[in-house]
Amino acid sequence: MGLDRRTALKTLAAAGAAIAGAPGRAEAREPRRAPEDAVGLLYDATLCIGCKACVAACYEANFDEPPPGEMYYEAEDLSATCRNIIKEHVDGAAHSFMKMQCMHCVDPGCISACMLGALDKREYGIVTWDGDRCVGCRYCQVACPYNVPKFQWNDATPEIVKCELCSHRLAEGGIPACAEVCPREAVIYGRREELLAEAHRRLEADPERYEPKVFGETDGGGTQVLYLSAAGIPFTDLGLPELGDRSVAHTSETVQHTIYKGFVAPVVVYGVLGAVVWKTHRQHEVGEVEVEEEVHS
Amino acid sequence: MRMVHSPPQPIGGKILTRPFLVMSGLLAGALLLLVYRFIVGLGPVTGLSDGYPWGLWIAFDVVVGTALATGGYAVAILVYLLNNGKYHPLVRPALLTSALGYTLGAIGVIIDLGRYWNVPYLPIKFWEWNLNSVLLEVALCIMLYVAVLWIEVSPFLLQKWEKGGNERLARFSRAVLPPLKKAMPFIIALGLLLPTMHQSSLGSLMLLAGTKIHPLWYTPMLPALFLLSCIAMGYGVVVLEGMTSRTTFGRLRETPVQAGLTRAAMLVMGAYVVLRFGDVAFRGQLGLIAEITPMSALFWTEQALFVAALILLLRRREHYNRGHLFRAAGLMVLAGGLYRFSTFLIAFDPGPGWSYFPTIPEVLITVGLVSGEIMAYLVIIKKFPIIGGVKPAGWPSVVAPDARPAPARP
Numbered sequence: 001m002g003l004d005r006r007t008a009l010k011t012l013a014a015a016g017a018a019i020a021g022a023p024g025r026a027e028a029r030e031p032r033r034a035p036e037d038a039v040g041l042l043y044d045a046t047l048c049i050g051c052k053a054c055v056a057a058c059y060e061a062n063f064d065e066p067p068p069g070e071m072y073y074e075a076e077d078l079s080a081t082c083r084n085i086i087k088e089h090v091d092g093a094a095h096s097f098m099k100m101q102c103m104h105c106v107d108p109g110c111i112s113a114c115m116l117g118a119l120d121k122r123e124y125g126i127v128t129w130d131g132d133r134c135v136g137c138r139y140c141q142v143a144c145p146y147n148v149p150k151f152q153w154n155d156a157t158p159e160i161v162k163c164e165l166c167s168h169r170l171a172e173g174g175i176p177a178c179a180e181v182c183p184r185e186a187v188i189y190g191r192r193e194e195l196l197a198e199a200h201r202r203l204e205a206d207p208e209r210y211e212p213k214v215f216g217e218t219d220g221g222g223t224q225v226l227y228l229s230a231a232g233i234p235f236t237d238l239g240l241p242e243l244g245d246r247s248v249a250h251t252s253e254t255v256q257h258t259i260y261k262g263f264v265a266p267v268v269v270y271g272v273l274g275a276v277v278w279k280t281h282r283q284h285e286v287g288e289v290e291v292e293e294e295v296h297s
Numbered sequence: 298m299r300m301v302h303s304p305p306q307p308i309g310g311k312i313l314t315r316p317f318l319v320m321s322g323l324l325a326g327a328l329l330l331l332v333y334r335f336i337v338g339l340g341p342v343t344g345l346s347d348g349y350p351w352g353l354w355i356a357f358d359v360v361v362g363t364a365l366a367t368g369g370y371a372v373a374i375l376v377y378l379l380n381n382g383k384y385h386p387l388v389r390p391a392l393l394t395s396a397l398g399y400t401l402g403a404i405g406v407i408i409d410l411g412r413y414w415n416v417p418y419l420p421i422k423f424w425e426w427n428l429n430s431v432l433l434e435v436a437l438c439i440m441l442y443v444a445v446l447w448i449e450v451s452p453f454l455l456q457k458w459e460k461g462g463n464e465r466l467a468r469f470s471r472a473v474l475p476p477l478k479k480a481m482p483f484i485i486a487l488g489l490l491l492p493t494m495h496q497s498s499l500g501s502l503m504l505l506a507g508t509k510i511h512p513l514w515y516t517p518m519l520p521a522l523f524l525l526s527c528i529a530m531g532y533g534v535v536v537l538e539g540m541t542s543r544t545t546f547g548r549l550r551e552t553p554v555q556a557g558l559t560r561a562a563m564l565v566m567g568a569y570v571v572l573r574f575g576d577v578a579f580r581g582q583l584g585l586i587a588e589i590t591p592m593s594a595l596f597w598t599e600q601a602l603f604v605a606a607l608i609l610l611l612r613r614r615e616h617y618n619r620g621h622l623f624r625a626a627g628l629m630v631l632a633g634g635l636y637r638f639s640t641f642l643i644a645f646d647p648g649p650g651w652s653y654f655p656t657i658p659e660v661l662i663t664v665g666l667v668s669g670e671i672m673a674y675l676v677i678i679k680k681f682p683i684i685g686g687v688k689p690a691g692w693p694s695v696v697a698p699d700a701r702p703a704p705a706r707p
Contacts, residue, residue, distance in 0.1 A: 077650070079347070109505050115433040116418065116425045133418075133425060136411020138350035139432045143505035147647055150347050151411060153340030158411040241508055241648070252504035253429050255517045259497070260434075266494060273378070273486035280380040281482040 029257065031221060031250055032107035034192050038125035039165065040104060040224030041179060042195040044202065045238065046209055047186035048097040050086055054178035054187060058084035058101075061166055061177035080150045083163040084178050089237055096230055098238040099187055101163035101178070102127060102148045105247065106222035109143035112249035119149075119160070125192070125224055126165045134160060143248060145220055145241050165224075192224050199226050215240055221247025305389050305453070305685035308678050317675060320668035327665020330658045331408060339411065343659045348651025349642075351409075353659050356641035358405030358666065360499055361634045363439070364527040366398020368538065369446060370492040371531030375561060377485055384554055386685045389453055391535050393674065393683055396446035401670045403443050406436075408662070431501045438495035445487050452477060457681050497524040503640055513585055513596050514644035518576045523637065525569040529603075530633035532562035536626035540619065555622055562629055563610055566603050573600065595639055602632030 055075070059067055059082070068081050075082045077100075084101040104127050110119045111127065118134035121127055129149075136158055140149045152158035166176040174180070179189035188195070199214040208231060215235045216223035220243035229235055236242060260266065334342040345352050368391035375384045407413050418425075419436055427433055452474060459470040500523025503510055516522075536555045577583060586593050606628035609621055642653070678684055 109507070111427075112429050113432060113505055114427055115430045115436060116415075116422060117427045131412070132415070134412050135415045135419065136413070137406075137409075137432060138411065139430075139502070139505070141347060141350035142502075142509070142645075143507075145507055145509070147348060147651075151339075151350065153338060153345065153347075155338045156336060158338060243508060248505045248507035249429070251507070251517070252431060252501065255504055255520065256429075256431055256434075256498070256501050259520060266490060269493070270486060270490045273489050274483050277377045277486045277489070278482040280377050281485065283380070283382070 034106045035125040038192040040192045044228045050097040057177040057181040080152045104224035107247035109248040110140035113139040113143040218245045305682040323668040348647035349653035353655040354409045363402040366395045367531035368535040369395030442491040496527040511644040526633035533626040533629035
């Protein structure tokens with residue numbers, strides 16, 4: 001007796017229903033929170049005068065070779081030779097500077113993307129890169145809502161380059177170079193919690209001065225680098241995307257873990273498929289050996 | 298009509314035909330360019346940038362290419378899962394194209410990877426696996442599936458060697474074939490499971506791209522839409538492949554079988570279109586497809602291709618009309634291909650200031666690699682028993698003269 005189509009489909013449907021109802025180990029996960037010891041930066045655009053001392057200091061602190069070209073400090077965007085940049089926003093009378101570097105997200109898309117954990121939140125919640133675990137797939141670049149990770153396109157042995165919050169300086173008791181050299185304290189370094197409190201203190205003390213929001217408090221699931229913008233200049237004008245409060249990692253992992261149920265689903269499906277194929281295959285084998293098999297169509 | 302299977306046989310014929318030589322030229326050119334790519338890095342060869350880190354090689358060679366290679370999967374669903382032996386003659390050619398197509402996809406990934414020397418660690422260093430990474434699942438799954446496909450194809454090659462003149466190969470084949478036969482159902486089951494996983498997950502990959510993907514393409518339904526689109530493409534390719542190889546090599550048609558395949562494809566395409574519109578409506582994005590924008594035009598083009606294929610096939614008797622079938626199959630391949638390509642490239646917008654268009658070397662490398670794939674296919678079907686046929690009872694068997702056993706030499 002062979003296994004007919006109906007039985008096969010019924011078995012599959014039953015297996016599907018069983019999986020759908022099974023308690024998932026890793027279903028819709030909770031939104032992530034910043035680690036206890038999370039550190040970060042607070043950039044206050046109303047204080048920045050665009051001197052780019054931070055751009056120079058960042059380069060000196062993070063690259064061995066001399067800067068590529070005299071016009072280096074005029075770089076327009078982050079690149080494989082630039083981990084921190086000051087941009088200028090001009091729109092009629094509205095004018096603001098904008099500092100950009102890795103945001104060190106609370107729940108980073110790049111980390112969710114990374115196959116062997118080359119990018120990971122290491123000490124103080126800082127997102128760092130480990131070249132021994134990186135295959136250069138650049139999925140982190142696809143996944144970063146801020147387009148931060150950069151790739152050495154003109155190199156046969158390329159690396160991923162991005163701000164790592166001067167973790168090498170932190171290890172020696174220092175602070176990030178950009179925050180150290182800023183003459184106006186437009187960018188300050190500290191524990192995320194304290195920076196957040198400071199940002200809110202400034203908002204309350206002088207509500208006329210600022211856009212009524214701390215960017216990074218919840219945006220895209222939250223970031224460890226926080227921003228204040230001048231009143232009348234929304235964060236989108238500074239080049240920061242509108243992300244909502246959910247991180248992309250949260251969306252992606254919820255969908256994927258709901259389907260896979262901690263890999264129980266594929267195992268169950270494989271078991272059912274194995275049984276069905278084992279039965280049908282035996283019938284077909286008989287047909288294969290015969291030279292001419294009759295088929296009614 | 299009473300139909301008869303003829304067993305798969307080597308097609309025979311000259312290998313070094315003119316098209317074959319042209320293709321080897323294209324392949325050689327691609328290999329030279331690849332040497333250059335590995336010396337200077339990706340930048341000088343491709344149009345890729347930090348904004349568009351994935352281009353033609355990923356969107357076409359991998360995301361569209363492996364979907365074109367799901368014929369083996371789509372046919373296996375009919376033959377083994379739905380137990381319909383009618384389609385059995387399609388299994389061998391479909392599996393071969395799948396094995397070659399997935400191998401091409403894997404090569405497409407390797408040449409695209411910046412730090413390819415770390416790839417061997419992927420399947421080995423399981424303690425470093427990031428189990429949240431959709432790409433990890435896709436990568437491991439595709440690696441395993443390439444192996445599964447070649448194991449599925451291997452009996453077709455071994456069966457020839459078993460009877461061939463080379464004593465070593467014959468002994469090897471005789472030793473390997475029996476255990477392989479026993480294990481085959483479980484390998485076939487893997488061959489059904491793995492594409493279900495990675496073809497849907499290829500869609501899930503773009504969930505992380507978030508706001509960079511146009512809202513008409515960004516949906517939690519990405520995995521379902523990617524799975525449906527690849528199955529539709531798989532059936533389309535099998536129909537096209539069957540028809541063209543029959544035309545090219547003068548073998549008999551398999552139209553009744555292909556008509557059946559087409560009906561399966563219609564179900565899949567219908568499900569796709571319903572899900573696509575349902576999803577857009579559910580997410581409240583109907584307004585976006587009502588406006589006239591380049592992206593809504595792209596959306597409608599994609600749907601029109603699917604619907605056109607469906608309309609061509611609405612009347613049952615058209616399923617036996619070769620021209621109709623051919624056009625419908627072509628449309629489903631185009632429709633699925635366009636959807637997948639759009640999701641990865643056209644609907645992907647990293648923000649102002651970034652643009653991507655493939656460079657000539659990038660295109661030439663893809664063209665060369667595809668040529669290599671076709672060359673391998675031609676050699677294998679000419680030398681090994683892959684293609685069989687279904688013919689009306691009483692018709693003579695059609696095999697190229699030099700594929701018949703050569704007369705014994707004195």
